[in-house]
Amino acid sequence: MTRAIDILCNDFTPNGIRKNYIENEEEHSRFEQVGRAQRVQSFEVSEFKDRMDKLGVEKVFVAAIKTWSVQSQALLEHTTTKEVIDITNAAPDCIYGLYGINVHRGMKDVSELEQAVRENGFIGAHLHPHGYGYPPDHAYYFPFYAKCQELGVPVIVSMGHTLDLMPIEPGRPIHLDKVALYFQDLNIVCTHTGWPWVEEAIALAWKHPNVFLGTSAYTPKIWKPEMVKFINTFGSDKCMWGTDFPLIDHQESLEQIEALNLSESSMDKFLYSNAARVFGLD
Numbered sequence: 001m002t003r004a005i006d007i008l009c010n011d012f013t014p015n016g017i018r019k020n021y022i023e024n025e026e027e028h029s030r031f032e033q034v035g036r037a038q039r040v041q042s043f044e045v046s047e048f049k050d051r052m053d054k055l056g057v058e059k060v061f062v063a064a065i066k067t068w069s070v071q072s073q074a075l076l077e078h079t080t081t082k083e084v085i086d087i088t089n090a091a092p093d094c095i096y097g098l099y100g101i102n103v104h105r106g107m108k109d110v111s112e113l114e115q116a117v118r119e120n121g122f123i124g125a126h127l128h129p130h131g132y133g134y135p136p137d138h139a140y141y142f143p144f145y146a147k148c149q150e151l152g153v154p155v156i157v158s159m160g161h162t163l164d165l166m167p168i169e170p171g172r173p174i175h176l177d178k179v180a181l182y183f184q185d186l187n188i189v190c191t192h193t194g195w196p197w198v199e200e201a202i203a204l205a206w207k208h209p210n211v212f213l214g215t216s217a218y219t220p221k222i223w224k225p226e227m228v229k230f231i232n233t234f235g236s237d238k239c240m241w242g243t244d245f246p247l248i249d250h251q252e253s254l255e256q257i258e259a260l261n262l263s264e265s266s267m268d269k270f271l272y273s274n275a276a277r278v279f280g281l282d
Contacts, residue, residue: 002056002254003268005275008098008126008156008191008216008242009060011079013087017042020077021246026069027076030163031247040246045090052094055250058272059094059281061123061242062087063156064116066100068131070166075102076131081112085120096279097122098156103132103140110143117151123279124148128158130166135175145183154187154278156214159201160194163217163247173201180208187278191242192217198224205230205238212278216242220256228260236266240275 011020021027021040031037043051052060064084069076084097099116102109116122125148129136136157148155159171173194180188191214194201205211213235215223231239243253262270276282 002271004055004057004241004254004271005059005061005279005281006057006243006245006250007061007189007214007240007275007279008158009062009245010065010077010247011062011083011087012041012043012048012245013045013083014042016079016083017246020065020079024076026071027164030165034163036247039249041249042246045087045095049091049094052250055254057250057254059096059275061096061098061156061279063098063126064100065126065128066102067128067164068102068104068166069164070131070133076164077128081116081120084122088121096281098124098126101125101127101141101144103134103144106140107143110147113144113147114151117153122153123281124154124156126156126158128162129170129175130158130162130164130168133167133170135170135172137175137178141179142182145179145186149183149186152280154189156189156191158192158217159190160192160198161196173197173204176204176211177208180204180211184210186210187212189214189240189278191215192244193223193227195224198227202226202230202235205235211238212274213239214242215239216244217247219248220253220260223260228262231270232260232262232266236269237274239270240278241271 065077067077
């Protein structure tokens, strides 16, 4: 049976889905544009865990996501740290928290990141830079990176194109280059395959021992051939699976991955072992 770790999932509970994707007009319109609005599902924690068990998804990382709306200059997707704590407490050893960075809160947010890791068992941080308007190598983010390195937890950065009506340029993977050079003991996960700059993302992951690629937000059937080749050959130790649920459904993604004809070794590394190693769960 396939075993898997989803490195990037959003609050799947009825409250989380309603708040962020149903009643949130701006976000709902983006899902409608790509034909995903009618597919959005929500689950109580017990239902979600049962579904993951049936699919072989042993662990799921849920982000206390903080995306910033360029249109309204306010938080767009907003899942609180407390909401994620409630989810993780309801499914220990299955669901793990990612602290959502809000750069506008400065050092207060850095302190709360530390608290989430030390006191609440969060295993990493998540950054969505597009709406903030600052690329990931901007000085405003460096205190967060320094704290993550000090705590020994990775940072997941949503990169490449963004579905939201936000500037795309902050998502260029090249902006992670200086970060990786400066924070060499910080594991950095560049998600969403870096599309449309997939080869740029691959180059960074191949160059830096501390940079990894995640495949969230896109269905496997549309991944660029370069990405599939990287997963299956010289990048087999560098790639991790994610969904960005509810944008991509777990079952849909796993079924399409089966059609990629990955080697058994590459498949296990990609779906499970790499994430377990990098996030200290092995």
